[in-house]
Amino acid sequence: xxxxxxxxxxxxxxxxxxxxxxxxxxxxxxxxxxxxxxxxxxxxxxxxxxxxxxxxxxxxxxxxxxxxxxxxxxxxxxxxxxxxxxxxxxxxxxxxxxxxxxxxxxxxxxxxxxxxxxxxxxxxxxxxxxxxxxxxxxxxxxxxxxxxxxxxxxxxxxxxxxxxxxxxxxxxxxxxxxxxxxxxxxxxxxxxxxxxxxxxxxxxxxxxxxxxxxxxxxxxxxxxxxxxxxxxxxxxxxxxxxxxxxxxxxxxxxxxxxxxxxxxxxxxxxxxxxxxxxxxxxxxxxxxxxxxxxxxxxxxxxxxxxxxxxxxxxxxxxxxxxxxxxxxxxxxxxxxxxxxxxxxxxxxxxxxxxxxxxx
Amino acid sequence: xxxxxxxxxxxxxxxxxxxxxxxxxxxxxxxxxxxxxxxxxxxxxxxxxxxxxxxxxxxxxxxxxxxxxxxxxxxxxxxxxxxxxxxxxxxxxxxxxxxxxxxxxxxxxxxxxxxxxxxxxxxxxxxxxxxxxxxxxxxxxxxxxxxxxxxxxxxxxxxxxxxxxxxxxxxxxxxxxxxxxxxxxxxxxxxxxxxxxxxxxxxxxxxxxxxxxxxxxxxxxxxxxxxxxxxxxxxxxxxxxxxxxxxxxxxxxxxxxxxxxxxxxxxxxxxxxxxxxxxxxxxxxxxxxxxxxxxxxxxxxxxxxxxxxxxxxxxxxxxxxxxxxxxxxxxxxxxxxxxxxxxxxxxxxxxxxxxxxxx
Numbered sequence: 001x002x003x004x005x006x007x008x009x010x011x012x013x014x015x016x017x018x019x020x021x022x023x024x025x026x027x028x029x030x031x032x033x034x035x036x037x038x039x040x041x042x043x044x045x046x047x048x049x050x051x052x053x054x055x056x057x058x059x060x061x062x063x064x065x066x067x068x069x070x071x072x073x074x075x076x077x078x079x080x081x082x083x084x085x086x087x088x089x090x091x092x093x094x095x096x097x098x099x100x101x102x103x104x105x106x107x108x109x110x111x112x113x114x115x116x117x118x119x120x121x122x123x124x125x126x127x128x129x130x131x132x133x134x135x136x137x138x139x140x141x142x143x144x145x146x147x148x149x150x151x152x153x154x155x156x157x158x159x160x161x162x163x164x165x166x167x168x169x170x171x172x173x174x175x176x177x178x179x180x181x182x183x184x185x186x187x188x189x190x191x192x193x194x195x196x197x198x199x200x201x202x203x204x205x206x207x208x209x210x211x212x213x214x215x216x217x218x219x220x221x222x223x224x225x226x227x228x229x230x231x232x233x234x235x236x237x238x239x240x241x242x243x244x245x246x247x248x249x250x251x252x253x254x255x256x257x258x259x260x261x262x263x264x265x266x267x268x269x270x271x272x273x274x275x276x277x278x279x280x281x282x283x284x285x286x287x288x289x290x291x292x293x294x295x296x297x298x299x300x301x302x303x304x305x306x307x308x309x310x311x312x313x314x315x316x317x318x319x320x321x322x323x324x325x326x327x328x329x330x331x332x333x334x335x336x337x338x339x340x341x342x343x344x345x346x347x348x349x350x351x352x353x354x355x356x357x358x359x
Numbered sequence: 360x361x362x363x364x365x366x367x368x369x370x371x372x373x374x375x376x377x378x379x380x381x382x383x384x385x386x387x388x389x390x391x392x393x394x395x396x397x398x399x400x401x402x403x404x405x406x407x408x409x410x411x412x413x414x415x416x417x418x419x420x421x422x423x424x425x426x427x428x429x430x431x432x433x434x435x436x437x438x439x440x441x442x443x444x445x446x447x448x449x450x451x452x453x454x455x456x457x458x459x460x461x462x463x464x465x466x467x468x469x470x471x472x473x474x475x476x477x478x479x480x481x482x483x484x485x486x487x488x489x490x491x492x493x494x495x496x497x498x499x500x501x502x503x504x505x506x507x508x509x510x511x512x513x514x515x516x517x518x519x520x521x522x523x524x525x526x527x528x529x530x531x532x533x534x535x536x537x538x539x540x541x542x543x544x545x546x547x548x549x550x551x552x553x554x555x556x557x558x559x560x561x562x563x564x565x566x567x568x569x570x571x572x573x574x575x576x577x578x579x580x581x582x583x584x585x586x587x588x589x590x591x592x593x594x595x596x597x598x599x600x601x602x603x604x605x606x607x608x609x610x611x612x613x614x615x616x617x618x619x620x621x622x623x624x625x626x627x628x629x630x631x632x633x634x635x636x637x638x639x640x641x642x643x644x645x646x647x648x649x650x651x652x653x654x655x656x657x658x659x660x661x662x663x664x665x666x667x668x669x670x671x672x673x674x675x676x677x678x679x680x681x682x683x684x685x686x687x688x689x690x691x692x693x694x695x696x697x698x699x700x701x702x703x704x705x706x707x708x709x710x711x712x713x714x715x716x717x718x
Contacts, residue, residue, distance in 0.1 A: 004385060013387035013598060024599065025384030026363060028372035028554050030676050063424045063556050065594040068577045095576070102574055189595060195387050197422050197556040197597040215461055217454075218427045235424040236548060238556040238597075239372060240383065317389050 014336030037231025046249030069199035142294030373695030396590025405608030501653030
């Protein structure tokens with residue numbers, strides 16, 4: 001087994017709790033029965049509560065990676081009459097642009113840098129749009145948008161507001177009703193801290209009305225919604241991850257609800273940032289989420305070298321960036337079953353690496 | 360946790376070995392590195408060997424259920440110039456027909472009943488086809504086709520021969536070279552006895568040449584093939600299941616290769632069939648695989664009642680059929696980590712149920 005004794009601070013997969021891993025060690029049960037339907041219903045109820053979805057909202061469970069969640073939403077909710085404003089603040093915003101291109105959805109590639117879009121009203125191109133698509137947290141650079149400001153803008157202009165919350169759910173606040181969000185896309189291996197392989201789409205009644213016929217079996221939302229009525233999916237679900245999700249939602253509730261998870265992530269993120277202040281590293285953006293810290297070396301060291309050295313010398317895994325940002329930034333996740341003690345391992349490693357005494 | 364103390368004889372999920380479940384209990388490692396690429400390469404190599412794929416064949420690993428494997432093959436390999444002969448011997452053959460319809464692929468819905476198609480040359484409609492699509496094992500009724508006869512027919516007529524081997528791999532023989540198969544679709548939760556969530560497509564050089572541009576990000580084979588060169592996937596893979604697949608392929612090899620797995624499944628299937636001979640149950644078809652036994656009650660009992668009673672009274676789960684076959688047949692899987700001792704639990708339950716002494 002690879003990397004069993006490594007400390008992981010990568011933004012997906014993230015550290016899972018013992019309780020969740022134990023569920024992963026069980027036989028996969030049969031799922032075409034009422035007992036498994038109850039699992040699905042429990043997962044749906046827990047997720048809807050977590051994001052404060054309006055009454056009548058539904059969850060679609062897709063056995064797939066998050067990208068399938070993103071693509072299937074565009075396929076099932078947008079068509080040739082649409083004009084989408086796609087926020088493109090990094091690799092994952094760019095992926096939504098690619099998806100719109102692939103499915104011939106008219107769209108504007110709204111490129112932004114270092115803004116939380118609290119002034120989206122001013123910054124957005126002045127066209128008639130039918131929908132607004134954003135990655136709440138642009139994981140590629142570690143950058144959180146102002147969901148409320150964007151929601152107000154969407155509401156004022158009557159846009160369908162689609163939010164990919166894959167890498168901020170459970171660590172940063174998301175409230176569908178407060179932010180007037182119509183669609184939320186979530187995934188198993190980020191803040192939910194489960195193995196990868198399950199992506200979930202939350203649809204409000206307003207979004208449900210938009211669901212149309214698609215040229216796809218696997219991504220046919222109507223089919224999932226029909227089967228969902230009895231707690232089932234059209235095709236074999238990721239049974240193990242669904243059981244882990246049920247356990248995880250119960251765990252979050254038991255520990256004090258999602259608010260407590262968010263507080264905890266915030267505390268750990270701040271603890272980390274406070275404790276590396278004397279090192280030659282600076283925050284890449286002022287709009288960082290609790291989910292992650294994005295750092296730029298200030299002493300000319302290449303970010304990729306730091307990533308490699310941390311892995312080789314300290315068995316600590318942080319996340320490099322691709323492309324031109326390869327040597328400019330690296331990312332540290334605070335998602336998953338994190339504690340200050342676990343985070344200390346990375347803080348100490350960084351101090352040792354720079355030969356700076358920890359204050 | 361549901362059904363932990365039940366005996367499972369359902370055809371997916373199937374019984375997993377302790378060794379595989381232990382891998383499921385580990386932290387998910389980071390995967391965008393050479394260590395994980397090695398896992399992917401090992402899985403690819405093991406699978407290609409297992410199906411005796413011709414030199415130069417490639418494997419695509421999709422994080423998804425088997426249906427996504429079936430649909431993506433049709434999307435990536437067939438187009439408007441094609442004419443597909445789709446063998447439809449049950450629910451899964453019917454699914455291929457639906458997929459062709461959805462993607463506007465010209466096709467013939469070749470309905471068959473109780474034949475292994477060893478005489479496909481005689482039975483098939485006399486049209487000019489470009490491809491032949493078949494579920495090697497039609498799991499919905501437990502029915503195995505003659506892959507060699509169909510391969511000879513495909514070769515003679517220059518058809519692209521696409522085989523869904525999802526529920527017969529590892530328990531029944533499949534040899535891509537011997538049967539002249541161009542594409543094999545496999546899935547994690549059947550004979551491979553892993554949790555559901557991973558589907559694999561094996562493409563021979565002949566099939567690779569047919570891979571075209573598609574209107575899909577998630578199912579874009581070209582993208583998977585490009586990333587596959589360095590042992591990666593375009594989107595987050597089902598990391599845990601990939602690690603379990605690596606362990607499972609090593610386990611199969613260590614136990615004597617896939618031939619041994621097939622011999623073992625055959626032995627257990629025959630043991631089961633031999634030991635229920637005195638009960639009022641008969642084989643549904645003469646073309647049963649080693650993977651499964653399909654039974655029809657001969658005493659007028661409804662199959663669905665038997666399924667429910669076995670579960671309630673003996674904690675033994677066999678598989679019901681849907682639709683009109685609900686009361687006609689039930690299915691018993693021999694896939695996964697099966698032993699005669701484990702199978703005895705079901706044999707004894709059936710004898711007790713019928714109040715017949717076991718001979």
